[in-house]
Amino acid sequence: MAKWFGDVLVELARQDPRICGVSCDCWGFLGALAAAFPERAVEIGIAEQNLIGVAAGLAARGKTPFAIGMNPFVTMRCFEQIRTDVGYGCRNVKVVGGYGGGIGYAGWGCTHHAMEEMALMRLVPTMTVVMPADAYETEMATRAAATTEGPFYISLSGATMAFMPPEARRTFHVGKAVTLREGSDVTIVAVGPTLPDAMTAAEILTRKGVSARVLNMHTVKPADREAILAAARQTRLIVTIEEHTVIGGLGGAVGEVLAEAGAGTPLKRLGLQDVFACMVGRYEDVRERFGISANAVVEAVMRQA
Amino acid sequence: MARDERIAELEEKARRIRAHVVRIAGMSDCHTGGSLSIADMLAGLYFHTLRVDPGLPGWEGRDYFILSKGHCVPALDAALAMRGFFPEDALTTHLQLDSIISGHACARVTPGIDVSTGSLGHGLSIGVGLALGVRMDGAANRVFVMIGDGELQEGSNWEAAMAGAHHKLEGLVAIVDRNMYQTGPTEEMMALEPLADKWRAFGWATRVIDGHDMAQIVETLDALPFEKGRPSAIVSRTEKGHGVSMSIHQHMNRFDEAQTATMLAELGQGGGEGGRN
Ligand SMILES: Cc1ncc(C[n+]2csc(CCOP(=O)(O)OP(=O)(O)O)c2C)c(N)n1
Numbered sequence: 001m002a003k004w005f006g007d008v009l010v011e012l013a014r015q016d017p018r019i020c021g022v023s024c025d026c027w028g029f030l031g032a033l034a035a036a037f038p039e040r041a042v043e044i045g046i047a048e049q050n051l052i053g054v055a056a057g058l059a060a061r062g063k064t065p066f067a068i069g070m071n072p073f074v075t076m077r078c079f080e081q082i083r084t085d086v087g088y089g090c091r092n093v094k095v096v097g098g099y100g101g102g103i104g105y106a107g108w109g110c111t112h113h114a115m116e117e118m119a120l121m122r123l124v125p126t127m128t129v130v131m132p133a134d135a136y137e138t139e140m141a142t143r144a145a146a147t148t149e150g151p152f153y154i155s156l157s158g159a160t161m162a163f164m165p166p167e168a169r170r171t172f173h174v175g176k177a178v179t180l181r182e183g184s185d186v187t188i189v190a191v192g193p194t195l196p197d198a199m200t201a202a203e204i205l206t207r208k209g210v211s212a213r214v215l216n217m218h219t220v221k222p223a224d225r226e227a228i229l230a231a232a233r234q235t236r237l238i239v240t241i242e243e244h245t246v247i248g249g250l251g252g253a254v255g256e257v258l259a260e261a262g263a264g265t266p267l268k269r270l271g272l273q274d275v276f277a278c279m280v281g282r283y284e285d286v287r288e289r290f291g292i293s294a295n296a297v298v299e300a301v302m303r304q305a
Numbered sequence: 306m307a308r309d310e311r312i313a314e315l316e317e318k319a320r321r322i323r324a325h326v327v328r329i330a331g332m333s334d335c336h337t338g339g340s341l342s343i344a345d346m347l348a349g350l351y352f353h354t355l356r357v358d359p360g361l362p363g364w365e366g367r368d369y370f371i372l373s374k375g376h377c378v379p380a381l382d383a384a385l386a387m388r389g390f391f392p393e394d395a396l397t398t399h400l401q402l403d404s405i406i407s408g409h410a411c412a413r414v415t416p417g418i419d420v421s422t423g424s425l426g427h428g429l430s431i432g433v434g435l436a437l438g439v440r441m442d443g444a445a446n447r448v449f450v451m452i453g454d455g456e457l458q459e460g461s462n463w464e465a466a467m468a469g470a471h472h473k474l475e476g477l478v479a480i481v482d483r484n485m486y487q488t489g490p491t492e493e494m495m496a497l498e499p500l501a502d503k504w505r506a507f508g509w510a511t512r513v514i515d516g517h518d519m520a521q522i523v524e525t526l527d528a529l530p531f532e533k534g535r536p537s538a539i540v541s542r543t544e545k546g547h548g549v550s551m552s553i554h555q556h557m558n559r560f561d562e563a564q565t566a567t568m569l570a571e572l573g574q575g576g577g578e579g580g581r582n
Contacts, residue, residue, distance in 0.1 A: 025455065025488055045458035045495025046425055046487060073424060077459075107400050108408030111375065111423030278413050281402040 001156040002098065004135045005142055006032040009066060012146045013037055019146060020058060024051040024069040026098045048077040055093045056085035064092050064146060071097030071114035071155055079120055086151050087124040094145045094152045095121070101131065101157025102193050102243025103272075103292070106283040110276040114155070118191075119248030121153040122221045128174060129221040131155040131192040137218055140172035148174065157192040157243075177224040183213030186301050187231035187238045191217050191250050194241040194292065201297035210301060223253040225261075232263035237304050239297055241270040243287070268300045311353075312519045318387065319348035319519070323548045324574035325383035325396050330558045331565030333400045337552040339453060340380035342484040342516070342543040349522040350449060351384040354529075359389035362417050368446055369435050371420045373428020374453035374482065375410035382406050382415065390417035426459025428452060429479060433465050436474040436536075447476045447529070455487025458495045463507070469536040470508025477536040478529060479509065482516065484545035488556050501540050509538040516541030548572060 010032045013019040020040040021030040027043055034041035044051045048069050055067035067074070074097050075082070086093045097117060105112035121129045128148065132138040138156060145152040171178060180195070181202050190198035195216055202212035213235055215227055231238055238258070240251040251269030258267055270291055277290045287293050322344040329335045350370060351357075358364045372381050379399070386393040391405060398404035405414050409423030420431050432450040439446045452462060469477050483500065485491055492498065504511040510531035514521045522541075531537045546552030549568050551560070560568060 025458075025494065027489060027494070043494050046455050047458045047460060047495070049460055077424070077426075105408070107404075109375075109411050109421070109423045111409050111421065278411070279402075280400060280404040280407050280411075280414060282400070285402050 001138060002028040004138050005029055005096070005098075005156060008139045008142045009033050010036050012143065013040060016064065016146065018062060018064040020063050020065050022051055022055050022058070022065050022067045024048055024074070026068045026070065029068045029096070029098050048073050049081050052078040052081035052093070052095070053085055056081065056089055056091045059086075059091035059093050060089070064094070066094045066096055066145070068096040068098045070099045071101045071117050071157075072112055075114065075117040075120045075153070082121075082151075083124050087127060090126070091151065092149055094154065097153070097155045101155045103277050103286060104157060104193065104243070104283070106277075106286040107280045110278050113277060115243070115245050115272050115277070116248070117155055118220045118242070118244055118250060119252065122248060122253065124151060127151040127153055127221065128219065129153045129155075130174065130219050131157060132218055133192055133195050133216060137172055141174075141218070144174045155192065172218070175219045175222045175224060177227040178216040178218065179213065179227070180216050181212070181214040183211040183235065185211040185235055185237075187213040187215060187235045188297055189215045189217050189228075189231070189238060189240045189250065189254055191220060191242055193243050197241055197292070197294045197297060200294035201301075204294065204298050205301055208298075208302070210305065212301070217250060217254070220250055220253055223257055225257050228254055228257045229261055229263060232258055232261070232265040235265070237266050237268065237301060239268045239270060239300050241292060241297055243292055244271050246271040246273060266304060268304070270296050270300060312523065315348045315352055315523065316345075316519050318352050319345045320548070320572050320574060321387060322347060322380050322383040324569055324572050325386070325393075326379045327549055327560065327565060327568045327572065329379045329396065329399045331560045331562065332397065334557055334559050335379050335399075336376040336556065337379075337549065337558040338486065338545040338555045339374055339377040339482065339484065341546050341549055341552055343377055343380050343451060343482050344548070345517050345519055345522055346451070346480060346482070346541055347380055347384040349519065349526055351388045353523055354526040355449070357388070357417070359417065362390060366444070366446060369419055369432070369448045371422065371428040371432055371448070371450045372410045372418075373422055373450050374425065374456050375422025376408075378407065378410040381410060381418070385415070385417040388417070425453065425456040426461040429462050429465035429469070432477055432479070433468045433472070433474060436469070436477040437472060439476060440474070445476070447478065449478045449480060451480045451482060453487070454481060454483045454485065454491050454497060454500070455494070457481065457497055457500075466504065466507040466509065473534045474536045475530045475534060479504070479536065479538045481538065481540045482543055483540050484543045486545040486554050486556070504538040504540070508535060510535040511538040511540065513540040513542060516543035517547055
């Protein structure tokens with residue numbers, strides 16, 4: 001991810017002199033930029049609050065800074081700087097979570113779980129929130145961030161390199177969900193590292209005679225209302241799955257759309273059920289125990305069927 | 306004479322801590338560099354200074370130790386196991402399902418750990434709170450907080466440093482593991498020098514020591530608190546990865562079997578389980 005992102009950033013920086021990068025001990029993402037434009041890449045040290053404040057200052061001077069830290073820390077530690085200096089300040093800052101999206105750190109401890117990154121970033125007025133699924137979406141999201149005026153959060157989870165089927169790669173529009181698989185009985189909505197679970201679950205469900213649609217909701221804010229409501233009309237159940245608390249992230253966003261439209265289609269939100277995923281174990285162990293897996297999707301669907 | 310023996314004994318403990326860190330890196334990714342740089346200080350703390358009761362980790366009279374640089378928990382786990390908080394065998398289950406040995410310091414799973422850490426820049430504030438609480442109770446527990454030098458770039462540390470001195474927390478001790486590296490060279494990424502002067506300017510009684518010289522470590526810990534009415538800071542000058550050639554200046558390592566054996570041999574701790582005592 002660091003390399004794909006870094007290479008695109010340099011290309012964008014060549015086209016747009018306003019683009020610059022600020023790192024908080026995530027220099028790997030800025031190496032390429034620093035080589036091409038040494039004065040436009042800044043290391044700030046392990047200091048997320050300062051990272052965002054400095055980025056806001058650069059934006060106040062007309063720059064377009066990409067501010068890079070680790071997902072849990074670059075969203076939590078400096079939330080107020082993001083909310084006030086970037087959001088309230090209407091500053092053109094692109095916050096990038098470079099490592100440790102979702103519960104990628106698994107048994108390494110809950111301090112490193114970005115289980116509220118989407119919820120927090122959604123809370124900031126005007127903030128766009130994108131979680132790319134693979135190299136292609138990383139590139140497209142980075143381009144979109146550079147060319148869209150306003151606060152932007154990109155979560156590079158790193159968990160699903162080269163995942164997306166080629167035909168799905170041709171389109172990427174901020175705010176538009178990608179249908180990875182058509183289906184008429186249930187819809188599984190996933191984002192980033194849970195997309196493979198959704199695809200596997202859809203296959204298992206097909207064998208059980210259930211036709212499952214899979215939506216890649218790479219933009220969590222603004223959520224794709226149209227795609228969600230179409231799913232609500234055309235299928236009988238919607239299941240969201242995310243490496244995140246079910247409060248305020250993908251499941252929350254989908255639920256808000258459904259409720260406000262009076263859709264009435266049942267929604268099952270898979271993810272952390274208002275708990276810390278506190279245990280030691282491998283990534284797969286932690287996901288399985290906390291119900292973030294293809295099996296969990298299949299179970300949720302079969303229980304409703 | 307007795308003192309020399311004591312120092313030699315503590316040096317041996319430090320070697321054992323390092324050997325455990327190497328074995329952990331032989332099983333899974335491990336933050337070797339910063340774990341190895343604190344091995345000597347941890348040996349001094351857990352086998353000479355800290356008043357703790359392994360049979361009763363929650364004993365009210367205990368001294369508190371917070372590993373604010375929580376990614377270096379392999380060294381802390383080793384010290385805790387060797388001190389008797391849990392069997393040393395448990396260390397071989399690092400990151401395995403439902404193990405008590407986590408990748409960052411986790412108070413919920415590991416006996417003897419009071420504060421979960423891993424997100425840098427939290428420990429010293431919690432230490433200030435613990436020290437204030439101890440004072441409210443009229444008690445004498447001491448509070449030790451181990452902080453990384455890179456970690457000191459987080460502003461929260463300096464808020465805590467200000468508070469510790471303002472409230473004259475004599476029982477509070479900050480130990481900075483000054484190994485000159487974070488993921489890269491600290492002075493190049495965001496310079497901290499003059500570091501000891503910063504602590505002094507914040508009102509802490511400060512000493513700079515060689516963090517790999519056990520005699521100095523013991524002498525320094527024995528001299529606490531350094532001054533009446535002030536918190537104490539120890540800038541412990543160390544080498545990231547000290548004692549293990551493949552870990553010098555490395556943030557993380559994962560050793561294969563042959564490398565593990567070679568690194569253990571370097572430590573004079575080769576052979577099977579590395580002995581038990
Ligand atoms: C708030 C926060 N930001 C970033 C990180 C990622 N991180 C983990 S260890 C580390 C370097 C720490 O350097 P230092 O404190 O000097 O520790 P040492 O070199 O002794 O391992 C970084 C940036 C983190 N754990 N927490």
